[in-house]
Amino acid sequence: xxxxxxxxITGPVVFFTGAGASVGAxxxxxxxxxxxxxxxxxxxxxxxxxxxxxxxxxWARFGPRLRRAEAVTPAAAHQSIAALxxxxxxxxxxxxxxxxxxxxxxxxxxxxxLHGSLQRVRCMESNHTxxxxxxxxxxxxxxxxxxxxxxxxxDVVLFGESLPAGTWDGAAAAIRDAATIVGxxxxxxxxxxxxxxxxxxxxxxxxxxxxxxxxxxxxxxQWIMATADEALARLRGPSTRSTTDE
Numbered sequence: 001x002x003x004x005x006x007x008x009i010t011g012p013v014v015f016f017t018g019a020g021a022s023v024g025a026x027x028x029x030x031x032x033x034x035x036x037x038x039x040x041x042x043x044x045x046x047x048x049x050x051x052x053x054x055x056x057x058x059w060a061r062f063g064p065r066l067r068r069a070e071a072v073t074p075a076a077a078h079q080s081i082a083a084l085x086x087x088x089x090x091x092x093x094x095x096x097x098x099x100x101x102x103x104x105x106x107x108x109x110x111x112x113x114l115h116g117s118l119q120r121v122r123c124m125e126s127n128h129t130x131x132x133x134x135x136x137x138x139x140x141x142x143x144x145x146x147x148x149x150x151x152x153x154x155d156v157v158l159f160g161e162s163l164p165a166g167t168w169d170g171a172a173a174a175i176r177d178a179a180t181i182v183g184x185x186x187x188x189x190x191x192x193x194x195x196x197x198x199x200x201x202x203x204x205x206x207x208x209x210x211x212x213x214x215x216x217x218x219x220x221x222q223w224i225m226a227t228a229d230e231a232l233a234r235l236r237g238p239s240t241r242s243t244t245d246e
Contacts, residue, residue, distance in 0.1 A: 006234045009206070011091040013180040014171075015081050016197055017228075018097045020185020020211060024075030024229040025102055027068055047160035050153050052124070056140040062118065062154055063141070066132075069100055069118060077184065077228035078106035080235065085109065088237025093174040097186060097193050099156045112171045114163055114193050120155035123148060129155055163192060175201055182208045182235070185228045188217040 019027070049058045074082075085092040085108060093110045094103045101119040103111045122129050123145035135143035135152065143152045157163055175181060181202050188194050195201075199218050209216035209223045210231040216223050224231045 006236050007208070008236050008238055009084075009090070009180045009182070009208070010238055011180065012174070012178050013084070013090055013092050013182065014174050014178040015092065015094045015182045015184055016096075016175075016186065017081075017094060017103070017184040018186025018190075021077045021096070021228045022072075022075060022098055022100055022102055023185065023227065024077055025072040025100075027065075027072060027100060045158050047158045050124075050158065052151065055124075055142045055151055055153065058153070059141045059143070066118060072100075072102070074102045074106035075229055077232045078102045078108070080229075080232035082107035084235060084237055089239065090237045093171075093178075095171040095174065095196065097190060110174075112167050112174070114157070114167055114171065116154070116156035116164075118154060118156060121145070121152035122155040123150040123152045125150040168192075168196075171196055172201070175205075178205045180208065181205045182210065183216065183221070184210045184232065186211070187214050 045058060045061055048054075049061075081092065081094060081103065084090045092108065093112065094108050095112045095114065096103055097114050099113065099115050099118045101117050119132050120129055121132055121135055121143050126145075126148055128145050128147040128150075130146050130152070132143070134146045136146070137143050138151075144150070145152050175196055181197065183197060186194075188197070194217065197217065199220065203220060207216075207221040209221040210226065210228055211223070212225055212227050
């Protein structure tokens with residue numbers, strides 16, 4: 001793709017997004033240049049950290065990410081994806097590895113969060129799920145469930161935990177039915193999420209890979225070496241809805 005060139009895509013379209021989709025919002029990637037895990041000695045939060053004794057330390061590890069999330073709004077990338085749905089009339093599903101909630105905040109209506117969301121908590125005793133904004137916090141930095149008062153963990157999938165089956169099945173179905181699949185800002189290194197975009201699941205569709213550094217996982221993808229904000233702004237649907245349409 002040359003600078004300024006637009007690309008017309010057809011639906012149904014699935015956007016498979018990773019941390020690079022949120023860089024324009026001010027959130028760091030995980031494995032790219034300057035990413036959170038560029039230091040390979042830093043281990044990500046693990047399922048073994050989810051204990052009553054370990055909750056304060058677990059929440060402390062998520063603290064910097066939560067504080068960043070409070071200060072950010074959707075980037076141009078999130079807004080461009082939402083616009084393809086609302087302004088271009090495309091059937092859009094977002095399958096995201098991100099836990100920042102920015103796709104929903106931008107207005108995308110079909111968002112499958114493979115790894116959960118930091119905008120939610122889940123209580124340890126009864127698995128009640130609540131919005132982060134609705135909880136109260138103990139002095140040790142652990143939130144309390146607004147339904148039952150129990151202590152809560154982040155409603156995210158930690159290393160060592162399984163992805164939610166319903167979300168996985170929905171993502172696999174959307175990819176199976178897609179005419180266009182767009183990988184955005186992902187390293188294609190996180191398992192099992194990357195198994196959703198292996199060749200036998202995606203080769204029926206047109207495949208576009210948006211990443212300024214990391215190449216696509218296999219041949220057959222059109223690689224656009226640009227940031228998510230830059231590249232997604234140049235995607236178009238086959239037709240644009242008129243603002244006067246009833």
